[in-house]
Amino acid sequence: MERAVLLRSLSSSSSTSTLASSTRLFSRSVHRLARLPRRHRLVPNVHQRSLLRRHLGFISSVSRPSLQLSRHFCSLSVRAVATSSVQSSPEVLGADDDVAEKLGFEKVSDEFIEECKSRAVLYKHKKTGAEVMSVSNEDENKVFGIVFRTPPKDSTGIPHILEHSVLCGSRKYPLKEPFVELLKGSLHTFLNAFTYPDRTCYPVASTNTKDFYNLVDVYLDAVFFPKCVEDIKTFQQEGWHYELNDPSEDITYKGVVFNEMKGVYSQPDSILGRASQQALCPDNTYGVDSGGDPQVIPKLTFEEFKEFHQYLDMFEANSAAEESRVGSQKLFSEPVRIVEKYPAAEGDDLKKKHMVCLNWLLSETPLDLETELALGFLDH
Template structure:
């Protein structure tokens, strides 16, 4: 029987709880990385389809869609993988059984899965480097491409400045659906004093108000180990995975100088 507590301790984690999980025919083990504050849930069972995800608390404080833009942008190259579209490359070349990134009203999630352990470690490496060491700090064009920018449209004397950008255009399309507009209006009416009153994907009216500096500050405040929750799932070598996460990312990041902890404070009226 695997001694989860001893394995966790060997890699800087403290096991804080374990329980049997009949629904997955396995067990759940909760642990915290002592130096960085990152939390980790290991769902152990005999499933050959192994999975990893890292999630950050990212409650929206406005309609700029900053966390939606960040979700796109961190997957546009990183320190270790300085390619233009690592996400697309992984879709083409890895053995992944699931690969995605999702922005919710209160969190941003980066999940991957594979039946091959070595492949999953590679997917983890790309994702962890993307979220913690993205190229957004030295390539402002990523923000302009994925968020918004000005460009000239038309010809001759009919040329005009218009907004463009991946997320900007995505949300123009999404909010052209009356059901989406109604859902946002209902959320704002039902939850006026919470983060759920905002459109976390961003609205076309508010997205262009987001500055590059505000974009970077949102990443600095929220994309950090002590604001993260890591999940491992399936039949995998726990010792190997915890060593990889600790030595490659959490331990080095623990020594970083960081400002006040996220998430965004909300100025809520009584």
């Protein structure tokens, strides 16, 4: 069945200890490296939110060249790939399995991925179902990432606000902004956090082993034991709060995420992409904005914010994976036309400020890799 959406805008704008030296562990969110069925692949990351953008001013000019790696690692952040510069011997690999067994994990698969010359081992925690993958190859970077399914039910931006907030101090590292301290003082080659429409990723990387494990320790303590769930001030700072600078002025909304999304919602391309995605999938998580709609963000309460953090307790609740599963969107019986507006710059000729986007379903079955790659080229 054909699925189509026409968007026409009517106006426009002026947006742990190591298991072995040769392997690293990371949490798998939605799919496995290099063997992902199409039915599990996600909507393109049109609305990926990056924590690093906010803190670029804290990075010295000497450190900034390392950020050139971000484009490379961003594509891998969904899987949070971890690597090692030393190939594992059979004896070491066997030791990995013994340690995993003692920690309550069972090996699910063990294979060599020719495309990236890597050995990938997938483990699953027997009690909770949490999945961990170790990837080893010749890359000098040691990379770790923990990924959570965080599909929102509305556009209050809870995943985005939580992503910012958990890195504002934790039980073991009660600093105001540990993330900033890591940016300034660690040997990281990559350090960031991302909010997608259906998941949140926390990846780190370093070529220095000691520094790498320090980064991992800070991030794990942040996501599982953040201060923000006990301190409403962090929620107000990162999310939203009322602000009044002059009694003669109107009360306004302020907040890191709120201000960021106001900028995003003023960008025509962003509005077009978001409206297109939400029109195609109105009945599931892709029909709302995980980054947050400035008109809706102020509706989020601190209690709702704290409750949402419970998704991090997925390691203690077998039902978490099922509860966070994204349902399929039913096919439309006929083409759907959507008309949206976007703000125009003063003095613009509105008759020349229109945007059109046409979308349709290419296949009801998974696409093979070649076809998907070819379509990607055509898209550009």
